[in-house]
Every structure is written in C-alpha cells, then in structure tokens.
Amino acid sequence: MTIETTDNVRSLVAVAQQAAAPVALETGKYHVLRTGDGIRTVDLTGPDHTGIPARKSGTTTVRDAVSFAAYFTKHADPDTEVYADADRLTVTAVLDAHTADTARWSGHRLTLGLRKTESWAQWLELDGRLMQQEQFAEFLEDHLPELLEPSAAEMLEIAQSIQGATKVEWQNSTRLASGQRQFQYVETTQAKAGQRGQLTVPETFVIGLVPFEGSAGYQLTARFRYRIGKDGGLALGYKLERPGDVIRKAFADVVEKVGADIEQPIMNGTPA
Incomplete structure (x- = not known):
C-alpha cells in the first residue's frame, strides 16, 4: 500500500481545484466548450450580451431641412436613397437602402415631416x-x-x-x-x-x-x-x-435646400 506524502496530496488538490475553476467567457465572440456530454457552442455575440443592437433601425422624424441634414450626414452612406413626396409633404431617406449587389434591411429611416404654421x-x-x-x-x-x-x-x-x-x-x-x-x-x-x-x-x-x-x-x-x-x-x-400653388412652391424650395446639403439625388415618390 502506497502512502502519499503531504506535499503530493497538496499538489493533487491544487490541480483539482484549478481544473474545476470557472472560466470567464469573453462577450462578443463564439465559444466552443468540451463538456461531459460532448461539444457545446456558446454564442455571446447578441445584443443581450454586448449591449449593442445588431443593426440600426427605426424612423426619426425632423421638422426642418437643417435638422434633416444634420442627422443625414451622421448616418448616411453612398447607397442611401432619398425620396420627396409632394402629396404628403415629406422627404424620406432610407439610410440602409439596398446596394446594387446586396440586399439590406431598409429599416433605418429619416423623415422630414413639415408642419404648417x-x-x-x-x-x-x-x-x-x-x-x-x-x-x-x-x-x-x-x-x-x-x-x-x-x-x-x-x-x-x-x-x-x-x-x-x-x-x-x-x-x-x-x-x-x-x-x-x-x-x-x-x-x-x-x-x-x-x-x-x-x-x-x-x-x-x-x-x-x-x-x-x-x-x-x-x-x-x-x-x-x-x-x-x-x-x-x-x-x-x-x-x-391659389394658396395650393404657394404650398407646392414652398415644398419644392425645401426639397431644393435638402438637396443642396446632401450628395445623393432626391427621387420623386415614396420608398417601398
């Protein structure tokens, strides 16, 4: 019968404790773990773990051309699309519009909703x-x-x-x-x-x-x-x-001002 020395026992306990210690998993990454039941995948890339939404979404409404340009400049990219609707008196930017080769969500939008005085x-x-x-x-x-x-x-x-x-x-x-x-x-x-x-x-x-x-x-x-x-x-x-003519002229002037502050062309109509 072999009797372990005190030093050997302590070493074995230390190794066992080290093996059982929990391992902190880094957020924002995928992790593959070996468990007693096999291999387990842990996904920590979602917004619940990172605190960051998966993509930009939602519609922001502004009331004048200056505010439109400020928000647009911050979030637009070369594939952003802009539409002017003279019937609704709105200018809408689809900030994450489809590219020529890739479909995008088209869920992040900016609307200029003019309010009559x-x-x-x-x-x-x-x-x-x-x-x-x-x-x-x-x-x-x-x-x-x-x-x-x-x-x-x-x-x-x-x-x-x-x-x-x-x-x-x-x-x-x-x-x-x-x-x-x-x-x-x-x-x-x-x-x-x-x-x-x-x-x-x-x-x-x-x-x-x-x-x-x-x-x-x-x-x-x-x-x-x-x-x-x-x-x-x-x-x-x-x-x-002819007050209707004045409204149309005023809207056209607003659209012209918006167009002067952005590089993208403004299309006549409404986005899908």
Whole structure:
C-alpha cells in the first residue's frame, strides 16, 4: 500500500481545484466548450450580451431641412436613397437602402415631416368664408404683422372703421376707379338716425405667410368678399388666390435646400 506524502496530496488538490475553476467567457465572440456530454457552442455575440443592437433601425422624424441634414450626414452612406413626396409633404431617406449587389434591411429611416404654421392654418381656415363685421375686424387686428399691402397701419384703420359701423344699414357698394370698393350706409342709432356714411376698402390686399415651420415666407394676394343682406347687414371675408400653388412652391424650395446639403439625388415618390 502506497502512502502519499503531504506535499503530493497538496499538489493533487491544487490541480483539482484549478481544473474545476470557472472560466470567464469573453462577450462578443463564439465559444466552443468540451463538456461531459460532448461539444457545446456558446454564442455571446447578441445584443443581450454586448449591449449593442445588431443593426440600426427605426424612423426619426425632423421638422426642418437643417435638422434633416444634420442627422443625414451622421448616418448616411453612398447607397442611401432619398425620396420627396409632394402629396404628403415629406422627404424620406432610407439610410440602409439596398446596394446594387446586396440586399439590406431598409429599416433605418429619416423623415422630414413639415408642419404648417399656426398663422397659415388660421388664414386657410377662414378662406372663402363670410364673417360678421366685428369678427372680420378682429381677425384683421389679430393678424396685423402678416398684412403687407396696404400697410398694417392702414388695415388697422379699416378694421376700426368696420367696428365703428356696426349699427348701420348697408345700402350698396361701388367699385371706384382706384380699384377700391366703397360701401354706403345709413346710421340706425336713435341719435344719428338717417345720417349717411361710407366705408372704403381695397379690392385686394397682400399678406406674407410662412407655410411651414422653419421655411421661408411667401406673399399671397387676397380678394375682399362681401354680401349685403336683405336686412341691411354686411358680411365680409376674403378669398386667397391659389394658396395650393404657394404650398407646392414652398415644398419644392425645401426639397431644393435638402438637396443642396446632401450628395445623393432626391427621387420623386415614396420608398417601398
């Protein structure tokens, strides 16, 4: 019978402990391990282990051309595709679009979603609608900064004249040689019953509006509209001339600005 020395026993224990010690596996790599049951493969390359997504994905929406260019410059590559859709008023970049030889995910996108300004929406909301005198006058007063011709001061005077002629009976209107329209009225208040007066307004006026947030401003012509009711009341309004053309021009200018900041061509349409 062989008796192991104390030193030999200690050496065997140390070897056994070293063999049983756990081995740290490096993340981001594949590992092949020999176990009692055979060979086992361990995949530590996924995002759960590395903390890094497998690929870029998702759609980022920006509101102006400058923001579009900033994000685009950071993430685009030579095979990125860009589309402009005039119906939806959007510019979309497929940042990981297919290459000529290789299919890619096409799941990382950037969209310029233009947002119409509040002033544009307010002018379009009342376009072609007739309003009571006070409502129309208040609308002009609220939008003085957008009134270009006649000047805001002149339009304010017109608005105040409209407000001051509420208790009257409107009789007729005449188009003057200057292009203005003159309305005749008779006072109906007890103190001034029968006193005649007149209100002169321009046939057309020019406004300046910014259609989209962050875009340039554009001029529009508006035509005064009116109706004298059978009861002698006066309804006033305006009709914008071809606002759709202004929107299309504004969108085209935004697309042109986007194109000036990137190298890729901009295609007309929408991505798949």
